[in-house]
Amino acid sequence: MSYLELNSLKKTYPNGVTAVKDIDLEIEKGEFVVLLGPSGCGKTTTLRMLAGLEEVTEGSIILDGKDITHLPPRQRDISMIFQSYAVWPHMTVAENIAYPLKLRKMDKQAIAAKVQEVAKICKIVDYLNRYPAQLSGGQRQRVAVARALAVNSKLSLMDEPLSNLDAKLRVSVRTFLKEIHRNTGATTIFVTHDQAEAMALADRIVVMNEGRIEQVGSTREIYNECESLFTVQFMGTPPANIQKVALASSQGRLVAAAGGGEGAMSLDLGDQSAFPGIERLMGEEVFLAVRPENIGIGEPNGINETSIEIVEPQGAYTILVTNVLGGEWKIMLEGDVDIRIGQKVSLEIDPGKVMLYDTQNKKRISLT
Amino acid sequence: MSVRRGKLWSRTVFLLILATVAGVVLLPVFYFLTISFASNYEAYQFPAKIFPTFSYPAQLRYNADKENYTLLIKKGADFEAVKTTSDTSDFSLYCKSQLNVLIASSEVQALFDKAKGADHAIPIKLKKAFFRNYVVFFILAEGTMRALFNSLKAAGWTILISLVLGGVTGYILARYKFRFSNTFSTGLLVVRMFPAVALSLPLVVYIVRMNLYDTPFALAIVYSVPNIALTAWITSSIFKGISVELEEAAMVFGATRLKTLLTITFPLAFPAIVASSLYAFLAAWNDSITALIMTNDNPTLALLVYRTVGSSTIPNLPAAGAVVLLVPSLVFTFIIKNYINQLWGNVAL
Amino acid sequence: MHVSRRTGFFKSPTWFLVPVVIYYAAFWIRPTISVIIESFTDKAGAFSFSNYVRLFSQEAIRTAFLNTVLFTVGSAIIQFVLAFALALWLNKKFRFSNLVLFITLIPMAFPPAAVGILWKTGLYRFGWINSFLCAIGLMNPANPVDWMSFRNLNAVMLLIVVDTWTVLPSVMIILLAGLQNFNKEFEEAGWVFGANKFQTLKDIVFPIMKPTIITAMILRMIAAVQVWLIAVMIFGYNVVPFLVERIAYNVDVITFAKYARKDAYTISVIVAAIVLISVSMYLRVSGDKQKGGETT
Numbered sequence A: 001m002s003y004l005e006l007n008s009l010k011k012t013y014p015n016g017v018t019a020v021k022d023i024d025l026e027i028e029k030g031e032f033v034v035l036l037g038p039s040g041c042g043k044t045t046t047l048r049m050l051a052g053l054e055e056v057t058e059g060s061i062i063l064d065g066k067d068i069t070h071l072p073p074r075q076r077d078i079s080m081i082f083q084s085y086a087v088w089p090h091m092t093v094a095e096n097i098a099y100p101l102k103l104r105k106m107d108k109q110a111i112a113a114k115v116q117e118v119a120k121i122c123k124i125v126d127y128l129n130r131y132p133a134q135l136s137g138g139q140r141q142r143v144a145v146a147r148a149l150a151v152n153s154k155l156s157l158m159d160e161p162l163s164n165l166d167a168k169l170r171v172s173v174r175t176f177l178k179e180i181h182r183n184t185g186a187t188t189i190f191v192t193h194d195q196a197e198a199m200a201l202a203d204r205i206v207v208m209n210e211g212r213i214e215q216v217g218s219t220r221e222i223y224n225e226c227e228s229l230f231t232v233q234f235m236g237t238p239p240a241n242i243q244k245v246a247l248a249s250s251q252g253r254l255v256a257a258a259g260g261g262e263g264a265m266s267l268d269l270g271d272q273s274a275f276p277g278i279e280r281l282m283g284e285e286v287f288l289a290v291r292p293e294n295i296g297i298g299e300p301n302g303i304n305e306t307s308i309e310i311v312e313p314q315g316a317y318t319i320l321v322t323n324v325l326g327g328e329w330k331i332m333l334e335g336d337v338d339i340r341i342g343q344k345v346s347l348e349i350d351p352g353k354v355m356l357y358d359t360q361n362k363k364r365i366s367l368t
Numbered sequence B: 001m002s003v004r005r006g007k008l009w010s011r012t013v014f015l016l017i018l019a020t021v022a023g024v025v026l027l028p029v030f031y032f033l034t035i036s037f038a039s040n041y042e043a044y045q046f047p048a049k050i051f052p053t054f055s056y057p058a059q060l061r062y063n064a065d066k067e068n069y070t071l072l073i074k075k076g077a078d079f080e081a082v083k084t085t086s087d088t089s090d091f092s093l094y095c096k097s098q099l100n101v102l103i104a105s106s107e108v109q110a111l112f113d114k115a116k117g118a119d120h121a122i123p124i125k126l127k128k129a130f131f132r133n134y135v136v137f138f139i140l141a142e143g144t145m146r147a148l149f150n151s152l153k154a155a156g157w158t159i160l161i162s163l164v165l166g167g168v169t170g171y172i173l174a175r176y177k178f179r180f181s182n183t184f185s186t187g188l189l190v191v192r193m194f195p196a197v198a199l200s201l202p203l204v205v206y207i208v209r210m211n212l213y214d215t216p217f218a219l220a221i222v223y224s225v226p227n228i229a230l231t232a233w234i235t236s237s238i239f240k241g242i243s244v245e246l247e248e249a250a251m252v253f254g255a256t257r258l259k260t261l262l263t264i265t266f267p268l269a270f271p272a273i274v275a276s277s278l279y280a281f282l283a284a285w286n287d288s289i290t291a292l293i294m295t296n297d298n299p300t301l302a303l304l305v306y307r308t309v310g311s312s313t314i315p316n317l318p319a320a321g322a323v324v325l326l327v328p329s330l331v332f333t334f335i336i337k338n339y340i341n342q343l344w345g346n347v348a349l
Numbered sequence C: 001m002h003v004s005r006r007t008g009f010f011k012s013p014t015w016f017l018v019p020v021v022i023y024y025a026a027f028w029i030r031p032t033i034s035v036i037i038e039s040f041t042d043k044a045g046a047f048s049f050s051n052y053v054r055l056f057s058q059e060a061i062r063t064a065f066l067n068t069v070l071f072t073v074g075s076a077i078i079q080f081v082l083a084f085a086l087a088l089w090l091n092k093k094f095r096f097s098n099l100v101l102f103i104t105l106i107p108m109a110f111p112p113a114a115v116g117i118l119w120k121t122g123l124y125r126f127g128w129i130n131s132f133l134c135a136i137g138l139m140n141p142a143n144p145v146d147w148m149s150f151r152n153l154n155a156v157m158l159l160i161v162v163d164t165w166t167v168l169p170s171v172m173i174i175l176l177a178g179l180q181n182f183n184k185e186f187e188e189a190g191w192v193f194g195a196n197k198f199q200t201l202k203d204i205v206f207p208i209m210k211p212t213i214i215t216a217m218i219l220r221m222i223a224a225v226q227v228w229l230i231a232v233m234i235f236g237y238n239v240v241p242f243l244v245e246r247i248a249y250n251v252d253v254i255t256f257a258k259y260a261r262k263d264a265y266t267i268s269v270i271v272a273a274i275v276l277i278s279v280s281m282y283l284r285v286s287g288d289k290q291k292g293g294e295t296t
Ligand SMILES: Nc1ncnc2c1ncn2[C@@H]1O[C@H](COP(=O)(O)OP(=O)(O)O)[C@@H](O)[C@H]1O
Pocket: A013, A014, A015, A017, A018, A019, A037, A038, A039, A040, A041, A042, A043, A044, A045, A046
């Protein structure tokens, strides 16, 4: 039995929208789990059901062996960081942090000590007597963190807490949250639509789409072993190159063809021996997905020859755009690569990193 | 189990509140409407009916001993004798004035003949002229239509004065901080603190001097005094709700301040401003006491209703007048419910 | 700098306030000053407190004062509680909430004359209130209550009920606007961090809503002190005296009595003073310190 269990959770709003369709999830104590998905996929709804702010339509939530599905928020022993921070404007920073502790009937001295302690951690000691209106967005955010940190709750919930910060601050607060988690070991569920945030923070990522879970796994699994077409499309910047192709074999090599007939184009995917069990897919249509960083370039040698159309240097890496199989493909190379527009190159695809998806159910085709 | 019971419980409580709120508001309103349709006879009935009636279940009896006829109307389980006469025009008049039933003498004669022929009371159908009170109050009574127009004029002028002066004030209070802005808004509050009734007396003197006595415009001048302030608060709330950035964007793209106001701010604020004129409208449309002091031959409709309440013991006629008075106010209220937030969301006194 | 300041002066938006100021000078300040002067002069036009002395020696004025205070305090408290509860309830969106909102706003549209008729026909012995109470079996039709025979405290309480029916929507509308602007996450943060519904209301919703509440209550109090029309429409003059009822009585009924005008003016000044004092007291009590300074 896990620390937190969501069993077939479902939510239909009074207006008829079913925001969460069927969520099954088990979370262990101390885990940092990130709910990741595009806007509107039901992340906030799931989190709010966990907090008790939204009535559960079907299913149950078990926290620490206790069914909390229908408990009011205050009886769940949770803390939360809201997207708007929800730092109460009529209380000073210190009062904001102290209020939940007062509700827990902590004695005055203990509260004062706790406020000092978390204020120190969150570096807001200097602002303790200020009102939220006198703070910047980043400072307000730290107050929200401090308030959540002060209560030793069973579960810590965060709904896009970084989305209102500027890019630089977002990265530093991200590190800060991870550090806090390492020190406190609080079981945390963090909602975001930003995959970089998710990958940086998560012990485990839960990819959601249209009210359902697409995949659960570590950052590495979610990125490299995408189980569904949705996940592979969603993860990665720039996103994976995806094309509907027919597979064929040519002189011991695996070839993907698109277009068909006269204008057919093909892409050499490498030695067929690198794809054990591929035989049964010959002639079938599949979705081919290759991440930009899994494509290399070499001198033109007759195989996969193409010309580079756009070059986007990014400093640490370079993105090339070229035409493959009738679509625009992106290639990502490390470092500052010296390539001209219009230059002819041969593409080298890492056969081990090629992912194939069923055209019907959009799930990954496992070859072995 | 407990969840379902909790849901049922909260649903019951919800419906109870709903029923209470609707009942407390609608019950008096229904009785009021019914009274406006009631004949004099019905107005005296107890217990009163909540819904208006369209006809009377009645009987006509021929009294052979006195050679006259008795009209009986159903009351509870029995029939109550309400009128005994042998004269058809007397009977017809009674029906018209007391029952709101229009029946010609000739028709009465036919009924009389029929009753005489029978050896017991015959059932007859008396159909009410349903809008009789309204017809009497508005068409037959003199001056009601003129009073209605006076009310419209007074309300129109009040809205115009309040919106122009109050709207400008509201915009400036919303967008600029100037040296006396706090004093100014406190001043607007103080304006409402002085009883308007008392101010009417010295104001009458000025109005007479301006040769405006007994005109709807003069009324509008007085009504506008508290309403400019109210309109200023409300419009300033509306303007505060419209982001300054929208205006700045227009100015960045080359619009003058006036152009910005006319093409950006005003269109955005317009629906809410229309809704805000409800308050000016209500003040003018519903007032009777200022009109009492400030008019003589040109009363407003509200004043007319107020006077008829005082002069008649039966409330059905003034109620009919009041219902007509109510209709435009209700329309405004229906509009205003969608703008509550804009009107009052950013009000700061 | 110099140039811009000068054009700034002429372009200053405050110039647009001039028409309003002129309007108020002509139609408010001038009559107000003449009323104040009249209240402090005797018939011969000499400065004197005689009007005040004469008034305070009248029994009716003291009753009127007491009734006005009772009415203001009573109606303010009752209407605040009911309006806030109603606003909280209506702020939850439910199926026909828009229709229910309209229904609750209906009394706002009623002209005082209509309110008078409505309640007069309701409150007399054979009125609709008793009819209704009989219909649902709460009253014996043979022995109806004559509400209009109520006097003193009972009459004031009856008027509070009637007044509440009429003005509750206007109070509620302001509070509802405040609630609609209220960031729901403030409240939810309260629940999540362990506050129950009541604590959330007391510690979070009320304090944050304070400016709105103050606005609604001040407007309400200003109007409540000036109550008179419903009292006159239902009971007639002289039955349940209020301060402004006394003014109207002097203006409307005994217009040509010796001191009618002087009395009316003097009472107006007293009423204005009471309103001013009670509003500032209310502000003091509710502790309207502007917290938080400049908001961004
Ligand atoms: N209170 C609500 N009432 C009705 N529909 C809602 C409500 N809140 C969210 N939704 C709908 O539910 C879906 C999921 O919303 P949400 O959980 O907020 O998504 P996310 O947080 O992943 O962006 C959306 O389609 C949204 O429109």
